[in-house]
Amino acid sequence: MAEKLEPAKVLYCGVCSLPAEYCEFGPDFARCKPWLIDNAPDLYPDLLKEANEKGVDNVSDKLQAVGISGADGAATSSSQTGGTSKKEEVKRLPGGKVKKKERQEVIIEKVVRNKRKCITIVKGLEGFGIKLSDASKKLGKKFATGASVVKGPTEKEQIDVQGDIIYDIVEFITDTWPDVPERSIFFIEDGKKVQAG
Amino acid sequence: MFKKFSLEEVSSQNQVKASVQRRIRQSIQEEYPGLETVLEDLLPKKSPLVVVKCPNHLTLVVVNNVPLFFCIRDGPYMPTLRLLHQYPNIMKRFQVDRGAIKFVFSGANIMCPGLTSPGGVLDEEVDTERPVAIYAEGKQHALAIGFTKMSAKDIKSINKGIGVDNMHYLNDGLWKMERLD
Numbered sequence: 001m002a003e004k005l006e007p008a009k010v011l012y013c014g015v016c017s018l019p020a021e022y023c024e025f026g027p028d029f030a031r032c033k034p035w036l037i038d039n040a041p042d043l044y045p046d047l048l049k050e051a052n053e054k055g056v057d058n059v060s061d062k063l064q065a066v067g068i069s070g071a072d073g074a075a076t077s078s079s080q081t082g083g084t085s086k087k088e089e090v091k092r093l094p095g096g097k098v099k100k101k102e103r104q105e106v107i108i109e110k111v112v113r114n115k116r117k118c119i120t121i122v123k124g125l126e127g128f129g130i131k132l133s134d135a136s137k138k139l140g141k142k143f144a145t146g147a148s149v150v151k152g153p154t155e156k157e158q159i160d161v162q163g164d165i166i167y168d169i170v171e172f173i174t175d176t177w178p179d180v181p182e183r184s185i186f187f188i189e190d191g192k193k194v195q196a197g
Numbered sequence: 198m199f200k201k202f203s204l205e206e207v208s209s210q211n212q213v214k215a216s217v218q219r220r221i222r223q224s225i226q227e228e229y230p231g232l233e234t235v236l237e238d239l240l241p242k243k244s245p246l247v248v249v250k251c252p253n254h255l256t257l258v259v260v261n262n263v264p265l266f267f268c269i270r271d272g273p274y275m276p277t278l279r280l281l282h283q284y285p286n287i288m289k290r291f292q293v294d295r296g297a298i299k300f301v302f303s304g305a306n307i308m309c310p311g312l313t314s315p316g317g318v319l320d321e322e323v324d325t326e327r328p329v330a331i332y333a334e335g336k337q338h339a340l341a342i343g344f345t346k347m348s349a350k351d352i353k354s355i356n357k358g359i360g361v362d363n364m365h366y367l368n369d370g371l372w373k374m375e376r377l378d
Contacts, residue, residue, distance in 0.1 A: 008283050019337075019338040
């Protein structure tokens with residue numbers, strides 16, 4: 001047997017570097033999908049179908065919006081089809097569960113420590129890409145009190161600032177980090193009463 | 198096994214002398230007769246063979262900055278998954294059912310029920326303490342490389358416990374390291 005073994009050519013996904021058929025187990029299937037549709041359509045034929053359906057939905061949506069007389073009709077139909085096409089973007093964890101979309105909001109809470117003293121808890125800054133350790137330093141400096149990063153009951157971390165600063169803190173956050181819009185800051189008053197900052 | 202593996206994990210890199218190189222080639226040749234014809238290309242005599250030592254008694258055989266084989270302690274040399282994808286027929290195959298795939302992807306060892314269930318395929322001839330390639334139900338390419346803890350006959354009869362140790366799997370540290378520079 002003097003036959004020389006030829007190395008098999010394997011198509012590796014450009015996004016996750018796995019063999020294309022294993023992309024669904026890779027770290028981010030949603031990102032692999034557009035690559036897969038272009039390069040390996042035969043492996044995931046349902047993907048192609050999904051993409052086509054989405055395209056059809058969008059087209060019919062536009063037609064409906066134009067054709068239907070009356071603004072009300074157009075608004076409701078477009079919102080309906082908008083809802084279904086968003087389903088594709090939902091990230092699926094390996095167990096089949098759906099990862100909850102992380103909402104970008106800052107929650108400010110006041111907790112009483114002693115009878116006179118209280119602390120202000122700021123949660124959700126990391127959703128805006130803010131480094132919590134830097135933020136806590138700035139907060140402490142500005143308000144001349146102690147501020148620290150603390151691990152909350154879930155895995156999320158929060159900033160504890162000594163004293164009651166909820167009124168000044170909204171202005172401070174929007175000034176220091178202009179990315180944070182005022183409407184995404186919420187106070188907690190007796191259960192999540194969503195009082196917009 | 199290679200869950201966390203990066204360039205920092207390497208404790209030493211040595212270019213080996215010809216006698217050691219010959220010994221390595223010989224043991225690989227015995228283990229994988231299917232590779233005989235291509236062994237000249239993979240491990241050329243002239244090209245410097247580098248042996249990389251890592252914690253946990255792990256040795257990597259590297260040619261041209263590309264890791265090709267690895268071995269634990271003095272165990273048999275096992276090919277990296279990238280090499281196995283190119284030459285799929287050099288190792289015996291086991292197949293696990295679909296449900297086990299996601300566990301193997303996080304480095305779990307392969308339990309007997311995964312191999313004996315309807316989606317699994319066992320190669321009867323495989324003995325214990327041998328390297329095998331793990332494939333998945335419905336997939337064309339190897340998923341992982343394992344070291345059998347029980348022979349195929351035992352796996353079938355006892356059907357309990359760990360059947361194959363998962364040594365190297367897709368997207369682990371060694372897979373991500375295509376080149377060592």
